[in-house]
Amino acid sequence: MPPTPAAPATGRAPDTAPGPAPEVRVPYDALLAFTTGVLRARGLPGGRAATAAEALCHGDLTGFTTHGLTNLARLYLPLLDSGRCDPQAEPETVTDTGAAVLLDARRALGLWAAAEAMDLAAERARTHGIGMVSVRGGTHFGCAGFHALRAVGQGMIGLAAANCGHQRLVPPPGGAAPMLGTNPLALASPAGDHPPFTLDMSTSVVPTGRIRAAARAGETIPPGWLSDASGGDVTDPAAYDRGEAELRWLGGDPERGVHKGFGLGLLVEVLSALVPGAGVGPQPVAGRKPTARPDDDVGYFLLAVAPATLRSPGAFATAATGLFGALLDCPPHDPDEPVRYPGWHEQRRSRERRAHGVPLSAALHTELRAVADATGLPFPDAVVSGGAV
Incomplete structure (x- = not known):
């Protein structure tokens, strides 16, 4: 599918702590309800907002995180806010x-x-x-x-x-x-x-989301994902958005x-x-509206x-x-x-996360809380063994 934009709509808090920040687990049902509420606030009818939220949370539930909630502020809210997506479309x-x-x-x-x-x-x-x-x-x-x-x-x-x-x-x-x-x-x-x-x-x-996730994390990628103009391997994921490497x-x-x-x-x-x-x-795009994008x-x-x-x-x-x-x-x-x-691992992961909470990176957790604040919605409490924190 289309790549996610390089910068989120709400911004990510910089990670200044040494090493990766710990993940945060959030109850699945509460996360689903929150995502539904955000989409309803953007004008989607209730039932369709719930379906869309389920589709989006599916990525985090099963481990396809590049197609999960990381795209809420990076892709879907800008898509709705720009008018390129009609929330009331039939x-x-x-x-x-x-x-x-x-x-x-x-x-x-x-x-x-x-x-x-x-x-x-x-x-x-x-x-x-x-x-x-x-x-x-x-x-x-x-x-x-x-x-x-x-x-x-x-x-x-x-x-x-x-x-x-x-x-x-x-x-x-x-x-x-x-x-x-x-x-x-x-x-x-x-x-x-x-x-x-x-x-x-x-x-x-790989999808472009994995390239950009590695770039945001400051990681290198394996040889074979990207290549330069001469066909050589590129392991710097940021080279893709700089136009220096091809998928x-x-x-x-x-x-x-x-x-x-x-x-x-x-x-x-x-x-x-x-x-x-x-x-x-x-094919070249003919007769596009001025607001249209590739x-x-x-x-x-x-x-x-x-x-x-x-x-x-x-x-x-x-x-x-x-x-x-x-x-x-x-x-x-x-x-x-x-x-x-x-599919086997995805179902096992889904069962575990439904029971014990969906893990979110610290950066994504911060980003979603910013979305909650901007939308006027409460964000679900994180869970630890024995209850919420």
């Missing part, structure tokens, strides 16, 4: 064939618009076995996995993808200029008696399969942008598959239990590191 149905629907999101907040689109896809899949909702005119939708998992909650398989509007963040292999966005996709599936399989990934080697596709270089990451990025661009007629990275007019692709319409629900669940159970039972090289699959 998506418009452009085409409806039954199993397939084309929507114009009309600058709605993607956090809830993509979620509602997946719900509609699942509704159509209950009748047709498959449901596809294609969306144009969207904005940043957060964690793709959150939207894919909404189908799993209805016993279905969900696929969610989004391009980055007209943004150009990653060059083609061998290209000297960025042409496409980081173009994330996610697939989530019931796994029978086991945690849902949830693959949530950018098609670039790489999954695979990184020809010897490691960069064409696969680039091909997946194009796959997302075709499904998410060409199908609905959303903004396309490699990351406006994002396209989404939401697909729900209902196995129960094709075969016995019990048969699918039994087969899924067997498939993912066999993976979990695979003998590991290291007994202390058992085999897991995408």
Whole structure:
């Protein structure tokens, strides 16, 4: 998805203490209610504010922190305050064939618009076995996995993808200029008696949020994430926003399969942008409003598959239990590191954080308290073992 702006709207307090400041844990339900209140104060209707808050908190709940609450003041509030996102937007149905629907999101907040689109896809899949909702005119939708998992909650398989509007963040292999966005996709599936399989990934080697998080923390990044104009590794994350480094596709270089990451990025661009007629990275922007930005007019692709319409629900669940159970039972090289699959760790982390609080970095905690003060809302008390502090 589009990168988060380099500077937060409210500012972060500088960390002057030696070493990293301790994290702060906040009760999940209270954090969710706070985030809902902030979005309602920006004009979102109650139900949609709650959905958007759930989508945003999903990042911190599952460990995808670059797509969590760090983006509240850095991305979503500026998006709403600038008028580029309409808090009262009502998506418009452009085409409806039954199993397939084309929507114009009309600058709605993607956090809830993509979620509602997946719900509609699942509704159509209950009748047709498959449901596809294609969306144009969207904005940043957060964690793709959150939207894919909404189908799993209805016993279905969900696929969610989004391009980055007209943004150009990653060059083609061998290209000297960025042409496409980081173009994330996610697939989530019931796994029978086991945690849902949830693959949530950018098609670039990492999302831009991880680059910027490392820059804010003053850390170096591993070789292979960024490259300079000659293709050499860059380990200074701040070089990206200085325009001195380019993001790489999954695979990184020809010897490691960069064409696969680039091909997946194009796959997302075709499904998410060409199908609905959303903004396309490699094309010039025609007829834009003066307030438009390259990351406006994002396209989404939401697909729900209902196995129960094709075969016995019990048969699918039994087969899924067997498939993912066999993976979990695979003998590991290291007994202390058992085999897991995408989604397993996220569910375990989510359960732990629902029970014991969501960890926030000290800097993010300070930033969210500033948002609370500016909005006139109380911020949840932190928790320690035995109660609140």
